[in-house]
Amino acid sequence: MNEGVIPITNLQLAFSIVLVLLAGGVSAALRLGLLKSLLWGTIRTVAQLTLIGYALVYIFALENLPLVIVIILFMCAIAARTASRHTKDSLGGSGVLAFIALLASTFLVGTIVVVLIIGPEPWYSARIAIPIFGMILGNSMNGIALSLDRLYSEVRARTGEIEALLTFGATPWEAVRDCIRKAMRAGMTPTVNSLMVVGLVSLPGMMTGQILGGVDPVEAVRYQIVVMLMIAAAVALGCLLLVGMSYRRLFNRDGALIREVRGSR
Amino acid sequence: MALLEINKLNYQLGNRNQYVKVDAELPGGGVLLVQGPSGAGKSTLLRLLARLQEAGGGEALLQGKSWREYPPNRWRLLVHYLAQKPALFEGTVLENLRLPFSTALLKAGAKFDQDRAESLLEQMLLSKNILAQDARIISGGEAARVALTRALLISPVVLLLDEPMAALDVKTHQAVQELLINWVKGRQDRGIVLVSHVDDPSGWPGALTFDIQPITLEGM
Numbered sequence: 001m002n003e004g005v006i007p008i009t010n011l012q013l014a015f016s017i018v019l020v021l022l023a024g025g026v027s028a029a030l031r032l033g034l035l036k037s038l039l040w041g042t043i044r045t046v047a048q049l050t051l052i053g054y055a056l057v058y059i060f061a062l063e064n065l066p067l068v069i070v071i072i073l074f075m076c077a078i079a080a081r082t083a084s085r086h087t088k089d090s091l092g093g094s095g096v097l098a099f100i101a102l103l104a105s106t107f108l109v110g111t112i113v114v115v116l117i118i119g120p121e122p123w124y125s126a127r128i129a130i131p132i133f134g135m136i137l138g139n140s141m142n143g144i145a146l147s148l149d150r151l152y153s154e155v156r157a158r159t160g161e162i163e164a165l166l167t168f169g170a171t172p173w174e175a176v177r178d179c180i181r182k183a184m185r186a187g188m189t190p191t192v193n194s195l196m197v198v199g200l201v202s203l204p205g206m207m208t209g210q211i212l213g214g215v216d217p218v219e220a221v222r223y224q225i226v227v228m229l230m231i232a233a234a235v236a237l238g239c240l241l242l243v244g245m246s247y248r249r250l251f252n253r254d255g256a257l258i259r260e261v262r263g264s265r
Numbered sequence: 266m267a268l269l270e271i272n273k274l275n276y277q278l279g280n281r282n283q284y285v286k287v288d289a290e291l292p293g294g295g296v297l298l299v300q301g302p303s304g305a306g307k308s309t310l311l312r313l314l315a316r317l318q319e320a321g322g323g324e325a326l327l328q329g330k331s332w333r334e335y336p337p338n339r340w341r342l343l344v345h346y347l348a349q350k351p352a353l354f355e356g357t358v359l360e361n362l363r364l365p366f367s368t369a370l371l372k373a374g375a376k377f378d379q380d381r382a383e384s385l386l387e388q389m390l391l392s393k394n395i396l397a398q399d400a401r402i403i404s405g406g407e408a409a410r411v412a413l414t415r416a417l418l419i420s421p422v423v424l425l426l427d428e429p430m431a432a433l434d435v436k437t438h439q440a441v442q443e444l445l446i447n448w449v450k451g452r453q454d455r456g457i458v459l460v461s462h463v464d465d466p467s468g469w470p471g472a473l474t475f476d477i478q479p480i481t482l483e484g485m
Contacts (some may be wrong), residue, residue, distance in 0.1 A: 164352035168365035169342035
């Protein structure tokens with residue numbers, strides 16, 4: 001069963017230019033104005049992936065724990081920045097909270113998966129840890145961005161109701177509990193949906209990669225199950241942490257909505 | 266001792282270079298009518314008194330005790346603000362009336378009294394059939410009275426009312442006004458601060474008035 005990877009030679013790689021020409025042809029024919037971006041994108045894809053390929057060879061060979069941690073921290077920082085940047089009209093400092101939420105959820109779930117479930121030798125093996133943490137981050141990044149966005153938009157849309165609840169003696173938590181629930185659902189729904197359709201609609205990238213790499217599909221599936229469940233856990237935890245830390249910032253020390261949220265009223 | 270004492274409370278008006286300074290007193294059993302041109306910050310004053318916004322300075326005292334000595338959510342129950350646009354939640358009118366009693370603070374000390382709710386609605390010319398209706402589709406005048414009923418049910422000490430009559434016709438206006446006058450009359454532990462452009466002091470026997478006069482800051 002295990003036939004190993006079929007290597008792609010430089011010549012074969014160059015041949016994939018045909019695929020870019022195909023996309024370029026569509027863009028030119030319909031004057032989409034994408035030719036320049038397409039060219040630049042192609043160059044970046046080749047360059048970034050080639051560089052990261054060599055970097056990973058080097059990093060895997062070193063097997064150095066501090067280096068692995070630094071790389072994961074760096075990945076967290078980029079993911080936090082991406083997640084909070086896409087959030088419309090968020091208040092300053094969301095990036096820091098996103099970083100804390102991602103760091104805590106990713107480290108907890110990632111460590112459980114790497115150390116307890118996969119158990120490589122050494123336990124901090126970069127070849128296992130970096131791709132696993134990368135997959136967790138990629139997914140929880142989207143999840144927390146959705147939930148943060150939803151939290152802000154819900155609260156903004158319902159300032160009248162929230163302030164009414166405050167006048168009934170509600171604490172900030174009681175006043176926004178419904179919004180928090182909606183935000184959590186928004187963040188977790190894509191992951192829960194993907195648990196439903198995985199294998200039916202899509203073969204996930206990791207599993208596909210392993211199969212192309214010559215791994216027995218039955219083995220690849222076992223890895224994929226672990227990955228799906230770890231993503232679900234990390235997204236849930238990440239959303240909870242971020243929403244839990246963020247909602248309080250919408251209130252002042254008197255527990256009333258801050259001006260930025262309630263608008264000009 | 267006044268029921269509610271407003272002490273050098275000041276606040277800025279929007280982006281304009283104007284500020285308002287308020288010194289006023291509401292005696293027990295009394296009504297304080299806040300007057301002033303539109304945009305003078307009448308609603309803001311009520312929101313400040315409810316601690317829904319922070320003032321630039323000054324304080325309010327309830328029965329001689331500064332608002333700083335109350336937890337904000339306890340204060341908001343005692344000095345209860347009713348917005349001009351009543352906030353009704355998804356669900357029936359009855360569920361809306363019960364809603365305040367789901368907060369931890371109220372759940373501990375009070376219980377929803379449906380008989381009292383029905384009697385209040387009736388005094389405001391609403392039949393109890395409205396209880397089963399969807400709160401989102403009742404008319405503006407009905408919504409205003411439902412929200413007022415909800416506010417009265419939590420038994421505040423001071424009721425801060427922002428244009429409570431704006432959506433009412435003459436007949437219901439009279440009924441609501443009568444109810445409010447009876448609610449405070451002779452009660453040392455109750456008072457009303459009212460912002461209204463349809464009411465003049467003559468309709469409120471014994472009411473005090475306070476005129477808001479924004480001061481323009483120079484050199485800004």
